[in-house]
Amino acid sequence: MKDILIITSYYPPETGAASNRIFHLANGLKKHNFNVSVITPLPNYPTGAIFTGYKGKFKHITTEKGINIFRLWIYASNSKNKLLRLFAMLSYSFSLIWVFTWNKIPKTVIIQSPPLIVAYTAVFFLRSKQRKLILNVSDLWPIAGLELGALKKNFSYKILERIERFNYKNADLILGQSEEIITHVKSFFPKKNTFLYRNYPDFKPLEIIHKIKSKKKLTIVYAGLLGVAQGIYKLLQHLDYTNIEFHIYGNGAEQYKIISFVKNNPNLPVFYHGEITREELHSALLQYDVTVIPLLNRIYGSVPSKIFEYARLGLPIIYFGGGEGESIIKANALGWIATAGNYNDLNKVIAKIKPFEMDIELKQKIKETALKNFDFNTQLSNLIEKI
Structure with a gap:
């Protein structure tokens, strides 16, 4: 049984794409007879506060589904203050150094990036x-930060670029979640070993259940992080509500703005349902016509994981994000592009x-396409051949 360590900043009970991605990877490797360990901070995302049950602890060690989980101290913060956010990342880095100093580390390590530092x-x-060292690159920083307006091209940005290239140079294998990420890495290191x-x-x-519609309005749902990058608050202000209902699930930085909007516009068909578990969400999503x-802003290298998850549920997609995601929607006939x-x-x-x-019939066709073209186990088996 081969030992493998995954270093990540996100892991359940935290929610979101990053947490789900690493959980599925760890669980999949375990099923393929790897001895998997995960190092992650004490859970705090996206609230920026340590979850109940973990507060006041320097570390928390458990075995969950046969996976050894080492949760380390972090100064948790989701403050807009850049210095506080930097200190939060550095605090986890200090905890990692402590672990590296006093513990034996497996010979194969998967490292999640970002956070870049x-x-x-x-x-x-x-x-x-x-x-x-296997570097799992899910977003391109610092480019993404620049496109989101979180970073400016200054001396600090140049330092982050040097850090980014150092990481690529010293990784033995780079996993990219998009073709754009792979292309970006190859632009610096053409011979680098990469894997999509x-x-x-x-x-x-x-199972998709046919429901007889009693309403003439199109029911649209958004489920996920209510962050600045997703722009749900701005979306609420620009939608034409004449023939639609809009339903929202999740939490994040814009949560209270959205709640306020719903409260202050009682005549609009907008409904905020809060955050529910992933299993509950999957059941809830089946009652809606489409998801958006x-x-x-279009973020180079980014492909929302919701595309693959909601297609697997058979939910038609309205894609409004540009980039590589558009190509995936079109190539697989998963919905509409705006x-x-x-x-x-x-x-x-x-x-x-x-x-x-x-x-x-439409939803079943989308589901069958996803099951055929977006198969996790086939992809994992191909990855294991490279590990």
């Missing part, structure tokens, strides 16, 4: 000929979709 800490201290590792989910999809996947950032175009696309068109 956390990945740098792991790569810097673990690089050696005796270890194989999409954020495919690993769950048994529920927006990004406030021009990124153009709310008039989004409303025109929505207006063309009729509720009676959302029949069980």
Whole structure:
């Protein structure tokens, strides 16, 4: 049985794409007879506060589903203050250094990036000929930070670029969640060993049930992080509500803005349902006609994992984010494309979709496409050949 360590900043009971991605990877490797250990901070995302049951602890060690989980101290914060957020990342990095100093580390290590500085800490201290470092790149920082407006091209940005390239250079294998990420890495290191590792989910999809619609309005749902990048608050302000209902699940930085909007606009068909478990969410999503996947700005290298998860449920998608995600939607006939950032175009696309068109045959076709083209286990088996 081969030992393997995964270093990540996100893991259940935290929710979200990053947490789910690493959980499925760890669980999949365990099923393939790897002895899997995970190092992660004490759970705090996305609230920026340590979860109940973990507060006041320097570390928390458990074995969950046969996976050894080492949760380390972190100064938890989701403050908009850049210095506080930097200190939060550095605090986890200090905890990692403490572990590296006093514990035996397996010869194969998977390192999640971003956060860029956390990945740098792991790569810097673990690089050696005796270890194989696998860098799992899910977003391109610092480019993504620049496109989101979180970073500016200054001296600090240049330092982050140097850190990014150091990580790529010293990794033995780089996993990229998009073709754009792979292309970006190859632009610096053409001979670097890379592997396209999409954020495919690993769950048994529920049966699609045909429901007779009693309403003439199209029911649209958004479920996920209510962050600045997703732009749900701005979306609420620009939607044409004439023939739609809009339902929202999740939490994040814009949560209270959204709650306030719903409260202050009682005549609009907008409904906020809070955050529920992933299993509950999958059941809830089946009652809606379509889902919308927006990004406030097109982010190079980013492909929302919701595409693969909701397609697996058979839920048609309105994609409003640009980039590589558009190509995936089109190539697999998963739904409709609206021009990124153009709310008039989004409303025109929505207006063309009729509720009676959302029949069980369409949803079943999308589900079958996802099961065939976005298979987690096939992808994992191909990855294991490279580990």
